[in-house]
Structure formats: structure tokens, C-alpha cells
Amino acid sequence: MKRRTLLAQTGLGATALTAAATVKVAAQAPVSSPSQPAIRWRMATAFPKSLDIMFSTIESLCQQVSDMTGGKFVITPYPVGDIAPAAKVLDTVTEGTTECGCTISLYYTDRIPALGFTGGIPFGLNAQQQNAWLFYGGGLEATQKIYRTLGLINYPAGNIGGQMGGWFRREIETVDDLKGLKIRIAGLGGSLLKRLGAEVQILGPDEILPALVAEKIEAVEFLGPYDDEKLGLHKATRYYYSPSWWEPGASNELLINLNQWQTLPQDYQTILQLAATEAHHKLLARYTAANSAALERLLANGVQLKTFSPEFVQATYQAAVAMYEELASQDPQFREVYQPWKAFRSKIHKWNRVNEMGFATFAFNAGN
Template sequence: MHRRTLMQSIVAGSIVALTGCHRTDSQFQNPSISAKEGMPAISASASPYIRWRMATSWPKSLEIAFGTAGKICQLVGMMTNGRFAITPYAAGEVVPGLEVLHGVRSGTVECGHTASYYYTDRNPALAFGTSVPFGFNAQQQNAWLYGGGGLELMQRLYADFGVITFPAGNTGAQMGGWFQKPIQSLADLQGLKMRIPGLGGQVMARLGVETLTLAGDEVFPALASGKIDAAEWVGPHEDERLGLYKIASYYYYPGWWEPGTTYELQVSRAAWNKLPGEYQEILKAAAMVANMDMLARYEAANGEALYRLLLGNVQLKEYSPEILQAARQEAWDLYADIARGNATFKQVYEQWRSYRKQILQWHRINELSFARFAFAKV
């Protein structure tokens, strides 16, 4: 099949899947589905049967996060007439939620859906693939990854693990976490135990917080048992599903540590290299569709969920300027400290920082000026 015909089929199939196939998330979770009659797909006669497993970092209860992993699998199945089938597994079913990279690297599974900042202990520069404090919003993150050289940098990092990665979901700007008491000043953070991963966790630690990285299915039990005093997860929709409001009633914003959080598809290089070229292109296209779809679904769901939460006993709070200013300073100091001792981090950070200056200058003109006026009276 010629490349132009293939890509036309991929795009057409992706659009039909997004707009015409009204499937439930439970169907996405079991995506061994052959293409519908008339669905653009590759020629079955020339293509091999391949079966993969996908580990994820998400419990099934998180319908958008786990559903996005399932969507990738479902699209791949449809666009290959069921000849390339990937089955997604929830956190803990095959590997623990925070060990997806290890599962892919070791060959336990062929691919995974996760967030790169869970693995900063392996390489701190991986955080840029997900989100970093006072970094990019979703639009800027996608611009950096797809058009600003970011994905190439991330794929170079992952080459050391025998993995290739693609953006495969974005939560948008996240919330600032659940607390059992008001956090009005830096003094209130001292000694607090909080679930928060990535470089955001390291910034919080510099502000006096005792931080832990926990998978999604571990957050509620830790908060309920008193193992932690506070927790951040994603935003109103997924936070509501985890039930965090039942234990901590103070809900803070903004989530300055994750202004545009990218989830990713991690694929074993060994498994990737065995795929026919058509299957590689289809998998990449499915990840891109999922990346756009997840953001749209979160943006649609979060406002409604926040309204429901506020009808209960949830108290919405904004971080004080004192905390935000201190956190921003600690973030830039942290990046400089890591860069001095880690050449790989320095290379990624300098490229990222240069791109950040460029895109912020543009967005001050075209985005921020509009938002200041249009949203002022909402």
C-alpha cells in the first residue's frame, strides 16, 4: 500500500472512530474488535496477526485515563481489521502502576500507557516529557513535542531504556491538590506529608513538604489511613472518582507543578522493530488521536465535576502569592542545580527553556491578551 493511501486511511479511520463510533469506555477496555464494513483499514491478506499487551498506570475506575489507553488499542484493532490487537491492563494486573517502564523495558509487556515523570529516579530529564513546575500548558506542550524538537529529545532519552515513546494523552492544567486543613502560608507546608510525583514533588520538598509518589489506586487508602495529609491527582473529574473529597475538603488551585500534563505510549524497541511499517504508522496515529481526545474529554468533564464538588462541602482555595512565588523560585533553582550535575538534563533543559521563551513571547500577544479581556467577567 502506498504511503499516501495508508495515511489517508489512518486519518479517515481516526475521524470516524472519534465521531461516528459511539462506544462506551467498557468497550475501549476490551478492544479486540475487527474493523466495521466500510472502515478504512489495511489489506488483511498481506498483514500478519500480532498480539500485544499494554500495561497502564491507571485503575479501571479512572474512565478517561484508562479509557484513553483502551482507545489506542481499539483504534489499532479497527484500522488493521483486527490483525494487530493490543489488550490494555489496569495498574497492578500485570505490573504495578509505577513500574510500567520497567515492564516494557524487560519485555514483560510490549507497550505501556503511563507518565514519564514517574521515572525521574532513572533520569530526571524524563520529567519534561510529562510536565514540570511552571512549564507548558497543554497547547504549548504539544507544540514543543510535535513541532519544537521535544519528542526527538525524549526519544533519545528513552533509547537508553530500549524504548520508543509517543505522546498519548494530556490532562490539561491540573488542580493544586486536596488538603485536610487550609494552607495559607509557607509555614503551613512544613512537615506536611503529600502525594505528589516528579519535579513538582522535589519543589514541594524544598518548601518543607514530605513527599511520596503513589499510583492512582493507592492515593485514597493513603489519605484515609493518615499515611499522607494531602494529595494531588489530576483534576475535578478524576479526583471525584477517586473519592478524595470524602477525606480532604480543601481543594487548591492552580496546579502549578502540572500546567499541561502529557501521558505517553511507551513501546519496547525490540517489539517496535518487528512491526510492519504500516502497523508502526497506525500505532503512531492512534497515539496522536488519543492525545487530542483525552484533552478534549477532560476539558469537557472537569467543569461539571467541579460544580458537583462545590455543591458538597468542598472549599475551593487559591494558593497564596507567597507560596506561588516561593515555589517558582525553588523550581528554577532546582533546574539549575540538576543541570550542574547532569549533562543530559542540562541539554534537554536548555533546549526546553529556549523554546519556552519563544512560545511565551508569542502567547503573551495572541493568547494572554485575548484571555485577559474575554474571560475577565466570567
């Protein structure tokens, strides 16, 4: 009875109901039977425990799976570095060292650029649009096709939402200021900055502050105020920029070894999808609630809030479009995801101009 209640209340909470995947599987979600096997998995993650919202949401995902199977399916998450560094979580799961992992695809776009669409790309979709694309716009099916070639299956497991544009030791006014800039940034945002002359490094969360202190880098793109404060980035840099045009709606993923996935009983598969979907929406809600207060604390500690100039954003937008068109012309896998994604973005932008833009512009400027 307890498992049945959890399936009804936990997997079908208000946040999870917003996703098609949850609605579809929850309506027929089986309850784990006493005869089901006991299974123990390990999960490598790309995140340290110090990022408490991120890591506790992953722990909650794993706890949901245990609760809904009566303790028979147990997944133990490990912080970054315990099993693998951030950039190697995918390999760990592909090779079967662990059965699953929680990471963000931005660490792997140097190998497969099309994976950037799940993690977030420059001038891409915001959080709500990203969820619409993944669950209702064919995004999950398109990216699962790519991951299957790697022996994996993926599910969204944490929408991070709107972020910040990063930390800089000197002011950024034009794209020329990017030339020679030593910056930590992953994904296609990193590829774009390389094209604009920056010296890009891909570092895991646990590696960023030491690199800043040692002056191996002079700028950092990471997440939002809450996690950036947790990492102590304000202690080593001065200027905090917005907006985050390189990842407007980033999402984490649950990666599962395909062979291990196929050995799971069907109800275990359903339960794991339910737990991942709830974690996906819960993470967005938690960050949305926490980032405002964290930004206020940072500003009170002397951080200087800056905004990228319209000229800078326009120049980087044009460079991003050129990069995507070039990738689409050269990489069939990228083109297969990009063309329908671009059409989806065009349609949803038309709708959001009507239903959101006018009100948001007024509300944000109206004050309290």
C-alpha cells in the same frame, strides 16, 4: 476499504490533524495488507478502570489499531495492578514482560529527571504549549533519545490539560506550611516539595484514597475535578487548591519495547503512531469538557475552593528555577533537554502574551 476509510477519517480527525506527527505519517499511511502477520500485544497501564475517561481513551487507542489492521494487530490494555503497579510500568516494558505500556513519566523522574519534561514540570508548559513543543519544538526527538537508552521508544498518548493544585486537610498560606506535610505527589513537583520540607510519597491512583483514610498522607496532588471525584478524594479532605503550577500541561505516554517496535511491519508502526496521536488530543478534549461540571458537583458537596497566594507561588517558582539550574549543572542529560526547552518556553510565552493573554484575562472576567 474499511481500513482505508479509518485511516482517512479516524487517524486524520480534527484533533489528530493538529499534530505534526499525524500529518506526516497520515499522508503516506499504508493500508495493512492481507499478507501482514497477526500480532498480539499486552499493554500495562498506570491507571484503574474507575478513571473511565483515561482508561476508555486507552482502550480506544487499542481499538483503533485493531480496526485499521483488520483485527490483525491486537493490543490488550490492562488496568494498573493487573500486571504492574503504576510506578513499575516502565520497568515492565523495558524487561519485555509486556510489549508496551501507557503511563506518565512523573513516576520515573527520581531515576532520570529529564523524563519530567514529557509528563510536565513545575512552571512548565500549558497543554497547547506542550503539544507545540512535543510535535514541533524538538521535544519528542529529545525525549526519544533518552528512552532509547532504556530500550524503549515513546509517543505522546494523552494530554491531560490544566489540573488542580491538590487536596489538603489544612490551609496552605506560605511555603513554611509545606514543612512536614505528608503529601502524595510525583515527578519534579515532588522533588521540589521535598526541597521545601514536605514529606513526599509516590502512590499510584489505586493507592491514594486508602492512604488518605489511614492518615498516612494529609494532602494529595493528582489530576482534575473529574478524576479526583472518581477517586473520592473529596470524602477524605476539605480544601481544594488551584492552580496546578507543578504540572500545567501533563501528558501521558505510550512506551514500547524497542526490540518489539523494530519487529513490527512499517504500516503497523504508522497505525500505532496515528492511534496514539489521536488519543493524545482526544483525552485533552474529553477532560476539558468534563472538569467544569465535576468541579460544580464537588463544590455543591461542600468542598472549599482555595487559591495559592501570589507570595506562595512566587516562592515556589524561585525554588523551581534554582532546582532546574542545579540539575542542569550536574546532569548532562537534563541539561541537553532543558536548555532548548527553556528557549522554546521563552519564545512561546512572548507570543502567547500577545495573542492570548489579553483576551483570556478579559473573557474569564467578563462572566457569561
